[in-house]
Amino acid sequence: MxxxxxxxxxxxxxxxxxxxxxxxxxxxxxxxxxxVSNPRIPTIDNFPWALSGDRLIYPPLHKREVPLRREEFQMIRNARPHASSYGWLLFEVVEYKARDFGNFFLYSPFTSEVIKLPESDFLGVDVATLSLDATSPKCVIFGLRTTWKKICIYICSPGDIVWKTYEFDLDRVVLCKVRHVAYTGGILYCVFAGGEFGAFNLQLKEWTMLTLEMLLGFDFQYARLIASDGDLRLMGNRYSEDLRLLKFDFSEKRWVKEDSLNNRVLFIGGTCFSCPAVRETSQLANHVFSCLYPTPSVRCYGTESDSLQYQNWAWTAGRSRIWIEFPSTAIWSANDLVTAH
Structure with a gap:
């Protein structure tokens, strides 16, 4: 045989x-x-996927579902999703009775690979994210936690044995925690629940507070920060009817109301990112698909779509909690991320 x-x-x-x-x-x-897939195998589309319980959802045309392996579901069922990039998901262990609470791992549902990150000497974080792009398999993981007038930033990469810790004094007491982060262009941007906005330069290891102003009428408590095309947009809490979408004006150092997604699609939930509305995703232009608990929603900042693809994405938002950013070239394997220089 x-x-x-x-x-x-x-x-x-x-x-x-x-x-x-x-x-x-x-x-x-x-x-x-x-x-285990090989990075030389090209991807065939750039549609995001969704994760609902123990199933992967691929919604563009047929709302098809693929069950996860039992051991994979058991691994992520009690883990907190933080971010997704190029087919990988960043999870934090949240078993409060376990000694490894606060530890992190990377998981790719497309290759079934898991990368365990260094054991942490800190007990949990407010938020976390990762950097990964198509030009290099080098991946950096960020965790942030605020204390009394201080912000702690933890950094590591796959293959490291310890986390690096950076602590910075804040200009004033920030009673609210960091609510969300986004990494772009070598800068980690952080928004606080009071509307304060800060940035960490990865290369220079410097922290800067960009604004301390609060914006009345906008609830930052559940805000989600999205970086795209050099812009930083903020999607507000589902209960805020006014100023639901903001953009940061770097020249004025303040948040301003935004009425356009610049022909992109926003995916909001346990993980958040945006995609350009081109080719296959053109029917979704200027739409926001939110799977935030407990009320998933869809919002349009342009011409509303009634296509089958739009209906399937809205259906997916209603039954999912995690979006998975799918790369347009290839998914890096665990070996690539661990051995990258």
Whole structure:
């Protein structure tokens, strides 16, 4: 009998390259040797995915679902999702009775790979995110926590054995915690529940408070920060009817009302990001799909769509909690992230 698990890698890549996204995920169950994808295998689309309980949802046309493996679901069911980038998810262990509370791991549902990050010497964070792009597999994980007049920033990368800690004194007492963060262009931006806005320069290891002003009529408590095209937009709490969308004006150092998504699509939930509305996603232009608990919603900042694709995304927002950013080129493997220099 032929042992299919020992096929040459170039043949396996050729087979996978001819399959759709759902079939590629199903291939993980063929054998252990086929369970990890290779970054040389190109992706076939740039649609985000969604994670609902123990199922992956691929909603563009057919609302198809793929069950996770039991061990994968058990791993993430009691973990807090923080961010998604290029097919990877950043989780924090939230078992309060466990000694490893506050520890983090990276998980790719497309390759079934898990990367354990260094054990932390801090007990949890307010927020966390990761940096990863298509030009380099180098990944940086950020965790932030505020204390009395101080902000602590924790940094590590896959393969590190310890976290680096940076502490900065704040200009005044910030009683509210950091609510959300976004990383872009080498800068980590942080928004506080009172509307204060700060930035951490990764290369210079410097912290700057960009504004201390509060904005009346906008609830920052559940705000979500999204970086796209050099802009920083803030999506407000679902209960705030006024100024639901803001943009930070760097010249004036203040938040201003925003009425346009600049032909992009925003995905808001346990993980947040935006996508350009081009080619396959053009029907979703200027829409926000929010799966925030307990009231998922869809909001339009342009011409409302009634396409099947739009209906499927709205359906997905209503039953999901986590969006997964899907890369337009290839998913980096765990080995790439751990061995990157």
């Amino acid at each position: 032929v042992d299919w698990s020992n096929l040459p890698l170039d043949i396996v890549e050729g087979i996978i390259g001819r399959l759709g996204s759902l079939d590629r995920i199903s291939m993980r169950g063929v054998c252990k040797a086929w369970s």
